[in-house]
Amino acid sequence: xxxxxxxxxxxxxxxxxxxxxxxxxxxxxxxxxxxxxxxxxxxxxxxxxxxxxxxxxxxxxxxxxxxxxxxxxxxxxxxxxxxxxxxxxxxxxxxxxxxxxxxxxxxxxxxxxxxxxxxxxxxxxxxxxxxxxxxxxxxxxxxxxxxxxxxxxxxxxxxxxxxxxxxxxxxxxxxxxxxxxxxxxxxxxxxxxxxxxxxxxxxxxxxxxxxxxxxxxxxxxxxxxxxxxxxxxxxxxxxxxxxxxxxxxxxxxxxxxxxxxxxxxxxxxxxxxxxxxxxxxxxxxxxxxxxxxxxxxxxxxxxxxxxxxxxxxxxxxxxxxxxxxxxxxxxxxxxxxxxxxxxxxxxxxxxxxxxxxxxxxxxxxxxxxxxxxxxxxxxxxxxxxxxxxxxxxxxxxxxxxxxxxxxx
Numbered sequence: 323x324x325x326x327x328x329x330x331x332x333x334x335x336x337x338x339x340x341x342x343x344x345x346x347x348x349x350x351x352x353x354x355x356x357x358x359x360x361x362x363x364x365x366x367x368x369x370x371x372x373x374x375x376x377x378x379x380x381x382x383x384x385x386x387x388x389x390x391x392x393x394x395x396x397x398x399x400x401x402x403x404x405x406x407x408x409x410x411x412x413x414x415x416x417x418x419x420x421x422x423x424x425x426x427x428x429x430x431x432x433x434x435x436x437x438x439x440x441x442x443x444x445x446x447x448x449x450x451x452x453x454x455x456x457x458x459x460x461x462x463x464x465x466x467x468x469x470x471x472x473x474x475x476x477x478x479x480x481x482x483x484x485x486x487x488x489x490x491x492x493x494x495x496x497x498x499x500x501x502x503x504x505x506x507x508x509x510x511x512x513x514x515x516x517x518x519x520x521x522x523x524x525x526x527x528x529x530x531x532x533x534x535x536x537x538x539x540x541x542x543x544x545x546x547x548x549x550x551x552x553x554x555x556x557x558x559x560x561x562x563x564x565x566x567x568x569x570x571x572x573x574x575x576x577x578x579x580x581x582x583x584x585x586x587x588x589x590x591x592x593x594x595x596x597x598x599x600x601x602x603x604x605x606x607x608x609x610x611x612x613x614x615x616x617x618x619x620x621x622x623x624x625x626x627x628x629x630x631x632x633x634x635x636x637x638x639x640x641x642x643x644x645x646x647x648x649x650x651x652x653x654x655x656x657x658x659x660x661x662x663x664x665x666x667x668x669x670x671x672x673x674x675x676x677x678x679x680x681x682x683x684x685x686x687x688x689x690x691x692x693x694x695x696x697x698x699x700x701x702x703x704x705x706x707x708x709x710x711x712x713x714x715x716x717x718x719x720x721x722x723x724x725x726x727x728x729x730x
Contacts, residue, residue, distance in 0.1 A: 327524050327725055329489040330546040330576060332600035334727035336678040341378060341722060342391040342481045344370045344711075346445035350476035359478055359503055363713040370710040374481065377684070377706045377721065384678050384704070389725070391483060392444070395510045396436045398517040405436070408513055412443050415506050416474045426452065427473065440510075446476030477507055482716045483723040484595070487511040488538035490549065491575055493525030495565060500535040500556040527568040528561070536561035539593025539720060544600060545646055546576045546729065552594025553584045553619075566621045567629065580621040581645060585612065595719050596674055598638075601701050602681040603730065605652045607673040607692070610659050612638060620645070654699050656692050663691045670708070674717030678704075680730060684718040686711075 344367060351364045378388045399405045409431055418424045430452060431439050448471055479485070486507040487496045494515055499505040508530040515521050528536055540552035549569060551562050559582070566580040583594055597609040617635050624630045634641055639651045656673045657664030673692070675683040681701050685693055686708035696703050706718065 325520050327489045327492050327494060327521065329543060329724050329727050330491055331543050331727060331730040333602060333677040333680045334730040336381070336384075336386050336676075336724055336727050338387040338389065338726040339381060339722050339724050340389055340391060340394065340483050341374070342483050343374050343378075344481045345441060347476040347478045347480060350446045350448070350472070351478055352471070359476065360501060361478055361713070362715060365710040365713040370481075373707045373709070373711045374721075377711075377718065380684060380704050380706055381678065381722075384682075386678060391480065391510060392437060392440050394514050394518055394521075395440045397519075398513040399436050400517050400519070404513070404517050405439075408509075409439075411509055411512075415509060418474070423473070443474075444477050444480055444510075446472050447474040449473055475503065475506075477503075479504055479714065480507055481711070482539075482714065482720040484716075484720045485538040485593075487515070487723070488541045489524075489723060489725060490527055490541065490543060490569060491525075491577065493527050493569075493572070494521075495528035495536065495538075495541070495568075496526065496530045497528065497536045497538060498530050498532045498534065498561070499537055504537075505530070525572060527572075528565050532561065532564060534558045534560035534564070536565060537593060538723070539595045539716075542594060542598070542600060544581070544642075547578045548581060548645055549577050549579075550581045550583060550594065553582055554593055556593060562621075563629075570621070570623050570629075571627065578622065579645065581641070582619040582621060584617040584619070593720075596668070596671060596717075599673055599675045599677070599719055601654070601675055601677050601683050601696065604648050604650055605654060605681070605699055605701060606638075606642065607656060607675055607696070608638065608653045609656050609668050609673055610661075610664050616641070652699055654692070654695050654701075656689075658691050658695050660691070670712045671715070671717030671720065674719045676718035676722050686717055688712065 348365050348367045351361055381388055409428055413424050413427060418427055487494055496511045497508055512530060515524055535556055535558050537556045540554050540557040542550035544550045553559055562582050569575055569577050585594055585597055597612055599607050601607060616638050618641050620632045620634060622630050639653055642651050656668050670688055675685050677683050683701055684704045687705035688708050693703050
């Protein structure tokens with residue numbers, strides 16, 4: 323069993339991966355508040371769990387060790403003091419400012435075993451759950467948003483474990499997410515990488531206390547020397563500056579340059595990995611809209627260890643060949659380049675593949691047009707069901723955070 327973090331590529335044999343099995347947080351989605359919680363629809367939890375279990379089983383059948391977010395957080399609660407710290411910070415970030423309400427919620431969580439407590443934090447707390455907890459429920463209700471059914475919002479995006487933090491080399495970046503809804507998720511990463519005995523010594527490339535947003539779906543490890551980062555709807559240039567400085571100046575890092583890809587700023591192009599993923603040493607999935615020309619900022623240290631940034635405009639294929647030292651690059655278009663098929667399958671994450679080895683990927687079965695293109699390009703394809711999981715607008719890569727990959 324692998325311990326610690328080792329992640330130097332997108333395609334090295336995947337040995338250990340972090341998932342989150344969808345839970346009660348999906349049952350706490352309501353039509354009126356979907357936009358607030360960054361959802362377009364409400365997945366049916368029972369079927370979403372079956373699909374997610376099929377995903378985990380697919381990975382296990384290929385020799386991948388699967389670990390779950392809830393378990394890593396529970397294993398991080400190494401003392402009563404750590405547990406109290408987690409509860410206090412959770413209440414702070416849930417916006418519970420009234421002292422009486424904080425006490426009531428603290429007592430409610432305090433009665434639970436660790437795993438139930440963590441699951442409840444993730445699921446959110448309905449006002450109805452607190453009935454009978456205190457004679458002062460009226461205080462809590464009156465202090466809450468009028469007519470709003472939750473004391474604490476759910477975290478329905480948690481099954482996309484790629485975003486709140488990212489493993490890079492032997493270290494981790496814990497992110498400042500663009501939205502308040504998702505920023506609360508990173509609290510769990512903080513406790514894992516500060517208190518879990520397996521992961522607490524990992525170098526830190528970025529921290530959730532930064533002021534500029536960075537999300538894991540925008541980070542692609544293109545080789546042990548080259549890191550790709552998307553300038554996107556959810557990742558800002560200032561964040562990439564900070565990340566690049568930390569990664570490139572670390573004495574034991576293998577990374578020598580950062581490629582910052584400027585991509586469209588829209589919901590359907592949310593992160594770099596929704597328009598572009600690596601499936602083999604010289605093969606990539608792409609959305610047709612980024613094929614004609616793309617702007618990339620190349621970030622490197624000069625001989626005086628100062629950051630040097632150059633702008634390159636050109637075809638994605640040429641940029642990848644130049645910076646990854648490849649003689650040939652195959653770009654596999656989402657939806658075979660059809661305007662209609664590409665738009666439909668992009669919406670359901672046809673470009674969001676999870677490589678488990680060079681030339682071997684896990685994909686959603688529904689994206690059959692793109693999947694056929696992958697197979698014709700010589701890529702081995704493992705399909706998983708996705709009728710409900712895809713409603714969250716994320717694919718197999720979004721739903722997984724590699725903790726250990728063999729070197730490519």
